[in-house]
Amino acid sequence: MSHYQKPPELYEGLRLHQNENTGGCSPRVIEALARLRPDQIGFYPPYAAATDAVAAYLGVTPDAVTLVNGLDEGIMAVAVAYLRAAIGGPQLEAIVPEPAFEIFRFDTAVAGGKLVQVMPHADFSFPLDEVLAAITPDTRVVFVTNPNNPTGVDVPLDAIRTIAGRIPPGAIVFVDEAYAEFAGVSFIPHLDAFPNVIVGRTFSKAFGLAGLRIGCLVGSPATLDAVRRAVPVYSVNVAAAVAILAALEDLDHLRDYLRQVAESKALLYDACDRLELPYVKSRSNFVLVRAGDRTDALIAGALAKGIYLRDRSTEPGCAGSVRIATGIVEHTRRAIAVIEEVLCAAR
Ligand SMILES: Cc1ncc(COP(=O)(O)O)c(C=O)c1O
Structure with a gap:
């Protein structure tokens, strides 16, 4: 498998391609x-x-939390801790319901694990039966993102409980909650009953701290122990450690962003309806728009006007799909104006 290709370093225009908070962090x-x-x-x-x-x-209590240098580091630590095979032992398996955050694939490969992809339903509803059917004695991690990226569709908490009840001893369900603030749902209150689940959170998205790199892993101390060993000591820098204190003291900033995300999604849905573009209803701060054969024109036309959108067409089940961040309302209005102009010109 080739290594992860970062999106191009585009910073001059409006960045709606990496699900960031384009309004930035709290002034505090x-x-x-x-x-x-x-x-x-x-x-x-x-x-x-x-x-x-x-x-x-x-x-939760502090012993249930490990800070990481962005959730990306937490995912790598989970892969290293759970997917490295013992010498002479079988290759250990990671189940990934697709379409998924692509880092799961790459980190599974880095750790030497075997990737077991579960293909999506047409409506992206969670493929619970297919995930359960993919579990084997060598399963060590089931990667689930709630709400999912790139679809914005949620995963029923019951499905997570069911998977946690079926995986072999020594395996975990990793619930990536990078976008949990937007959906207002978390598995964290259920962790006591499910010590074989680890939740990952990030402060990159709702809190606008992506440039500082800070996230965390949450789980029972015993389960987290193996992962903690795979997190480099002092990987979170002092600026991030100070910033998170200030960010968590200004939850009004977070609430304002959440309100803008809801308004932005409604605006984009309306625009898509006008333009006859199907889309997937999202619980997150982005929307997957099914642009079909208009995808290339949309991405290139928006790019030419300084609006960066993410082509997700190569992800399973996502042919002809564009992911658009829906955060700051003024930014969404700008994007919609450009999208309308580009698509009308392409007609
Ligand atoms: C599902 C998911 N998990 C994790 C991350 C990475 O978060 P961080 O910026 O904390 O590394 C992202 C970022 O796009 C994401 O979409």
């Missing part, structure tokens, strides 16, 4: 960063205050 984060002293930068960072604040935000 900038103030906190400005207060950093030279000695704080000179020392390895302390994590207790940040871990306590994240645990309080998520409603």
Whole structure:
């Protein structure tokens, strides 16, 4: 498998292709960063205050939380901890219901695991029966994203409970909740009853901290133990550790963004209806638009006008699909104006 290709470094226009918060972080984060002293930068960072604040935000005890340098690092740590085969042992398997965050595929390969893809239903409803049928004695991780990327469709919590009840001992369900704030649903309250589930969260999306790289893994301390060993010591830098404290003190900033996301999605749905573009109803801060044979024209035309959209056509079940972030309302209005112009010109 080839390695992960980062999207091109496009920063001049409107970035609607990586599900970021295009309004940025809370101003309180900038103030906190400005207060950093030279000695704080000179020392390895302390994590207790940040871990306590994240645990309080998520409603768990601090020993159930491990901070990571972006959830990407957490996913790699899960893959390394759970998918490395013992010498002479069988290749260990990761089940990935598709379409999925592509990093699951790449990290499974890096850890030497075997990728078991489960293909999607036409409406992207969660393929529970197919996932259960894919479980074998060598399954070690089932990667689930709720709500899913790139579809924005949710995974019923009951489906996660059912999978957790069927996987072999020593295996985990990894629930990637990168977009949980937008859906307002989390598996975290159920973790006590399901010690074989690990939840991943990020502060890149709803909190607008993608550039600082901070996320966390949440689970029972015993289950997290193996993963903690695979997270490099001090991988979260001091700026991120300080920033998260300030971000969590300004939940009004988060609430405002969530309100704008809801409004933006409604605006984009209306525009799609006008343009006769089918789309998938999303619980997240992006929408998968089924542009069909208009996909190339839409991506290229928007790019030429400085609006970056993500072509997801090569993902399973996503032929002719464009993923568009729906966050700051003013940005969504700009994007819709360009999309309408481009598609009308292409007619
Ligand atoms: C499902 C999912 N998980 C994890 C991540 C990565 O998050 P982070 O920025 O914290 O590494 C993303 C980012 O796009 C994502 O979509």
